Amino acid sequence: MRLNRYFFHERFFMRVLTINNNGGGFADYVEIADGTTVAQLFEQQISGAKPSNYLIRVNRQPCSEDQVLQPGDRISITPTKIEGALG
Amino acid sequence: MKTTKIIGSRSRPSTPTLRFSPTAWAKLLFLRDYGRTEIGGFGISPADDLLYVDDVRLVKQTCSWVHVAFDDTSVAEFFDEQVDAGRQPEQFARIWVHTHPGDCAQPSAVDEKTFTRVFGRSAWALMFILAKRGQCFARLRFNDGPGGELVLPADVDYSRSFLGCDHQMWEQEYLTNVSPQQTNLVASRLSESANGSPFDEEDEWLDSWFDYTDDGDNEKETA
Numbered sequence: 600m601r602l603n604r605y606f607f608h609e610r611f612f613m614r615v616l617t618i619n620n621n622g623g624g625f626a627d628y629v630e631i632a633d634g635t636t637v638a639q640l641f642e643q644q645i646s647g648a649k650p651s652n653y654l655i656r657v658n659r660q661p662c663s664e665d666q667v668l669q670p671g672d673r674i675s676i677t678p679t680k681i682e683g684a685l686g
Numbered sequence: 687m688k689t690t691k692i693i694g695s696r697s698r699p700s701t702p703t704l705r706f707s708p709t710a711w712a713k714l715l716f717l718r719d720y721g722r723t724e725i726g727g728f729g730i731s732p733a734d735d736l737l738y739v740d741d742v743r744l745v746k747q748t749c750s751w752v753h754v755a756f757d758d759t760s761v762a763e764f765f766d767e768q769v770d771a772g773r774q775p776e777q778f779a780r781i782w783v784h785t786h787p788g789d790c791a792q793p794s795a796v797d798e799k800t801f802t803r804v805f806g807r808s809a810w811a812l813m814f815i816l817a818k819r820g821q822c823f824a825r826l827r828f829n830d831g832p833g834g835e836l837v838l839p840a841d842v843d844y845s846r847s848f849l850g851c852d853h854q855m856w857e858q859e860y861l862t863n864v865s866p867q868q869t870n871l872v873a874s875r876l877s878e879s880a881n882g883s884p885f886d887e888e889d890e891w892l893d894s895w896f897d898y899t900d901d902g903d904n905e906k907e908t909a
Contacts (some may be wrong), residue, residue: 612780613763618766618769618775620775621808624777624780624809625774626769626775645807654758655769659763659766660712664781673766675766675769677761677762679758679761680755680803681726681800681804682754682785682796683724683753683755683797683815684724684795684796685724685787686750686786
């Protein structure tokens with residue numbers, strides 16, 4: 600039974616490195632379901648946020664929202680349009 | 687607010703204070719004064735003391751006397767680089783530092799908007815502005831739970847060991863990352879004046895307006 604659960608887990612889940620500054624902020628491995636896309640991961644990590652406020656990269660490269668993630672991928676979700684001005 | 691108080695003891699101040707290492711402070715002053723534009727970056731903190739800034743790092747940015755805008759890809763590269771160095775986002779992505787070339791360190795509407803939009807979803811964030819004559823502004827904001835914000839004093843902390851100045855490296859960092867926009871603007875204005883008057887378009891508009899009114903008069907006359 601334990602062996603089955605192990606194989607099930609290995610078959611349907613994978614680990615990816617996520618860099619995310621929202622909430623507590625972390626750079627760590629997270630487990631996601633096999634076949635998860637970039638858009639789905641974004642929604643899991645930053646629910647309710649506007650994707651246009653972030654640059655999402657996979658393995659340091661720009662990506663499309665429907666790109667399917669692979670085991671060991673590195674996904675960074677970083678803020679965009681950081682600007683300051685004199686009052 | 688001026689940074690006049692000097693922390694010399696080993697203990698941390700009893701009230702929350704944003705503290706800079708002497709090296710980070712010297713670097714920030716150097717970067718502020720190197721050009722005539724605003725500049726911005728992120729404060730880097732040790733994991734055990736997040737309100738202690740031991741380095742200030744620039745990312746690629748376009749700047750003018752009144753504005754600074756970070757390059758999005760460069761911000762992402764900076765995050766990757768810092769994670770590779772073993773840091774967590776709360777050590778390098780929560781203290782947003784920028785300068786004002788004048789002597790007013792108060793945040794502008796654009797600063798407030800950015801602080802809310804970009805840093806409003808992290809558990810906490812800090813906006814630090816350094817203006818001329820030592821004027822500075824630091825505000826810590828908590829976004830978790832009921833939220834809240836606090837204006838903090840800022841000091842230079844001599845109680846930890848710190849590195850020396852490295853003007854050559856700081857200059858290189860500035861030149862690599864800061865693109866003054868004013869130069870381009872001046873260049874485009876110069877090329878405009880070389881190619882013709884900037885009022886040419888207005889003249890064309892006036893010509894077409896007079897043509898229109900003339901046509902109207904003609905129509906009335908024919909009717």
